[in-house]
Amino acid sequence: MITISKTKVTSVVLAASMLFSAQLGVTSAVASSPASISNVSTPKAPVVTSQTISLNGSNTSVDFRTQAFSGATPANPATPEVPRTNVLVHRLSQIAAAINATVTPRPVFTEIVRGRPTPVKVDASNRTFKVDVNGNTYWITQNSPIARVGAASSTAQYSALRTVTLDRAPVVISGNLHVQIDNFFSLIGGESIIVGNTKEFSSFKLLTDVLDQKLLNANTSLIVKGTENNNEYYTVSNASRVATKLNGITVDASELLPSPDGTKVAYLDENGKVFVYTFGPNGNGTEVEVSSNTTEKVELEWTDNNTLYFIMGERQNIIARVNVSTGTITNVVNDNINYKSQLNVTSDGTKMSYLVSVPAVTTANTTGLQPDSDNIEFDVTVNTNGTEPQLYVFDSTAQNPAPAKLTSSVDNKTFTTAFADGTSVFLSTDTSDDESLPTLSIVKGTNLRTLVLANVEIVNYTQLGDKLIVQGTYAEPGSTVSKDFIYEIDTFKNRAKTLFEIPADAMDISIGATSSQISYITETGKTFVRKGNSWFQLTN
Amino acid sequence: MKKIGLISLAVALFLSMFAMGAQAASRTGNLTITGSSALLPLMLQAKKEFNKSNPRVKIAVSGISSIVGPQAVKRGTAQIGTCDWDASTSVPGFKAFPGQVAHKVAAIPFAFVVHKDNPVNNITQQQAIGIYRGEITNWSQLGGNNAPIVVNNRSFGSGTRVNVIAKGLNGATGLLSSGTNYVERASSGAMKTGVESNVNAIGYIDLVYVTGNLKALSFNGVVASPRNVINKTYPIWAFGYMMTQGQPTGTTKAFIDYVQSKKFQNGSVKSLKFIPIAAIK
Structure with missing residues (x-):
């Protein structure tokens, strides 16, 4: 006899391990062996239990049961049921409500019979349910692993629909249709997402092959998806993951740069022309070629909503x-x-900082080199002296505005930030010492001070108002164990605070209007946005 | 403490006295890249992007000529040698460099180029062969001005030269090597400067350098563009390679992985007018 406890599962998100164990056998959270149920459609001693599952980004309470199925895959009620497997099945109506699906039990077609419009059952057994979701129609049948895909308005059309064989047949328990949740989401073209040790479900496929992501605002992210030919561009809801393709962008750009007010994006075409795309309803925005100048341009940067700076x-x-x-x-x-590189301009456009680095100089004497020589030999020297990047600033409000070189040091410099009071910041690394950690160098006029985050290897940073949002790896002295965090640094008050922990493969952080609006992309192209107290996966 | 040349160190602010005790986790070290001048713009861009995630790696990039790339690797002068051909195998004019491994960077479109004020817009393969053999010497023979053609060639060892001779000139022999209106250029940069400063000059270069006063000629009526390389209507192109001595490891491997990543291939490779590796079928 199977014993089903009355344990109420209250975890915020259904643990993946629980689902996995349910696939393999009895889940320890709700049942204990031995198991013996003789009728798959009417389990004994039904007990209402529910789980909170993330469906399309919303935590939803869904009733579930443990159901015994044949060990054969796909299950077929007509075949012997030895050995049995216990599987979790979830109440379809609750799932449907969470994903904006409509479930029609036992639909009928209106067909002409003997010259008169007559209700006709979809199938003779009258155990079929119609599910409409994402503009598509699916048909699933109680106790049958055979599902159908597509719209139909007659039995003839229904019979001709493409069929899909489910691993587990839907079952009716206490009058409610229950489905194996992975089966159901797979049928409707959705997917499950593993985030840490939890499993979430989406009724649609998440975007993949993401090259770039940026926060447009608290509710929306901007995604560039790489394809074999041209890139594609989307806005994605930070709440539901619903993606809207941006129509009207004719340029194959690798990066779109949102304006400060988030109403438009700027980008370059392959000829160096500047374009701006203004968002419109349902992804139908308007693209404008701002300038036909084809001189090569890099590092676009908005200052206000009408001005773009670039190198x-x-x-x-x-x-x-x-x-x-x-x-x-x-x-x-x-x-x-x-x-020049790493340009950063203050929002009023008056001050800017940037780096200048020069290529190394290679000297090679190839005089006398003969075609098809068996042993090519000539000297090659690469002179790297003076190739280190140096910080420059420019202040258009100065009496005689002119670029000023502020450093001549041999440290590696990456990222620059210009503040309105004339302060500039760059990330400095002493590459001659492998144990040396990057530091923030803060420069104003002829003064420089160095800010070191204790035990933190700063990887990169971005600006948020008068603060820096820093990504860094923390490790105790002598420890080989490290964790990655996002910190907020006030370089004026010399204060630092830890905001969030992030995975080690996070990169390219994007910041919204506040430090709680933050997203990142991983090395494998998955994007995450901060949602409450956790990271919410936007793309796969 | 670092030495800052032009500014004084007013304050060294430590949020903790134990700051320098932490174990450095990310990649470190120096990386020297030299060789192909055609690939120089791409390598400079890759350096900038790689450093954003790897600020502790110091990368020196230069470009002069493809043959220098594998030779610098062979000598241990550079960890990565860029080359417009696979130097681990023999190509016409150059024997293989034993023990080296080739890593594709991108496909490089090359074009015959003239000054933008030159009225000629197209060149056929036969015309190009005639010019580089010294048989066609006046622009009027191509429908242009009545002016002598100043032939610009790349020096021996150039990967651009190897590929343009093979594909633009169909492997023709008997080409000019000296003469009044003949100039050899040591690098792509020198080629660009030479052609855009002389309205009667012709040369060849990879497409990324075609800016300012430089104009790319159509070849056999086909515009020189990445799109036409991909659709196989424009023939003058080649893969560029990063050569390493044996299989790369550590920071060198990480840099090569970044250059070959989807992000870089679909991003900067395209925007700098190169062609992603995967786009060539």
Whole structure:
């Protein structure tokens, strides 16, 4: 006899381990062996138990039962049922309500019989349920592993529909249709998502092959999906994961840059032209070619909602801005110093910081080198002296505005941030010492101070108002165990606080209006957004 | 404490006295990359992006000529040698470098180029062969101005030269190697400067350098573009490679993995007018 406890499962999200064990046998949370149920459709001693499951991003309470099925796969009630397997089945009506699906029990078609419109059962047994979800129709039948896919308005059409064989047949328990939840979501084109040790369900496939993500606002993320040919662009609900494809973007851009107000994005085409796309309803926005200038441009950056700054020129020697409304390009810094990068401009456009680094110089004497030489030999030297990036700043409000070189040190420098008071920050690493940790170097005028996060290896950072949001790896001295966190640093008050723990493969953090609006992409292209006290997976 | 040359160290603020005791977790070290000047823009961009996740890796990038790439690796001067051909195998003019492993970077479209004020917009393969053999010497023979053609060639050892001769000139022999209107350029940068400063010049270069006063000629009536390489109508292209001595490890491998990642391939490779590896069928 199977003994089903009255344990009420109250975990916030159904633990994956529980679901997995349910696939394999009796789940320890709700039942104990031995098991013996003689009728798969009418289990003995029904006990109402429920679990909270994440369905399309919403935690939903769903009743479930343990149901014995034949060990054969797919299950077939007509075949001998030895050995049996106990499987969790969940109440369909509750699942449907959470994913905006409509379930019609025992639908009938209206067909002409003997010249008159007549109700006709979908199948003779009258055990079929119609499920409409995401614009598609699915037909599942009590105690039958055979499901059908597609719309039908007659028995003839129904019989011709594509069939899908479920691993476990739906069953009616206490008058309610129950389904094996993985089977059901697979049938309707959805999927299960494993996040840590929990399992969530989506009624649609999540976006994959994500190249870039950014937060548009608290509710929406911007996603660039890589395809074999051109990239595709989507907005994705941070609550439900519902993706809306952005129509009208004709350019194959790898990165879209949201404006400060989140109403539009800027990007470059392969010829260096600047485009702006303004979002519209249902993904139907408007693309405008802002400038037909084809000089190579990199590192677009909005200052206000009408001005874009960028680095321009084949050798990235010009800092320019374009008025998005008029298309007028203005050179801001044009000093013939090549290879500018990491441009950061204050929101009023008056101050900026950037790095300048130069290529190494290779010297090779190939004079006398003969075709098809058996032994090619010539000297090669690579001179890397002076190739270290250096910090430059520019203040357009100065009496005689001119770029100023503020460093000449040999440390590796990445990221720069310009603050309105003239302070600049960069991440500095002493690459001559493998044990040296990156530090934040804070520069104002001729003064520099170094800010070290204790035991934290800073990986990157981004700006949020007058603070820095820092991604770093924390490890106790001498320990080989580390954890990754996001910190908020106030470089003016010399304060740091830990915001969130993140996985080690997180990268490319995106920040919204506050430090609680934050998202990241992993090395494998999965994106996560902060939701309450945990990370919510947006794409797969 | 680091030395900062132009500024004084006013404050060294430690939020903890134990800051330097933590174990460094990410990749470290120095990485030197040299070789192909055609691949230089892509390597510089990869350096910038790789450093965003690996700020503790110091990367020095330069470009001069493809043959220098595998030679620098052979000598131990560089960990990665960039080359416009697979230097682990023999190609016309160059024997294989034993023990080296080739890692694809991207496909590189090459184009015959002229000054943007030159009225000629197209060149056929036979015309190109004629020019580089010295048989066609005046632009009027191509429907252009009555002016001598100044032939710009890349120096021996250039991967661009290897590929343009093989695919643009169909492996033709008897090509110019000297003359009044003949110039050899040591790098892609020198080729760009040479052609865009002379309205009567012709040369060849990879597409990323075609900016400013440079104009890419259509070849046999087909525009030089990544799209036309992918659809197999434009023939002058080749894969670029990163050469390593044996299989790469550590930071070198991580850098190569990044260059070959979907993010970089579908991002900067495209925006810099190269062609992602996977796009070539």
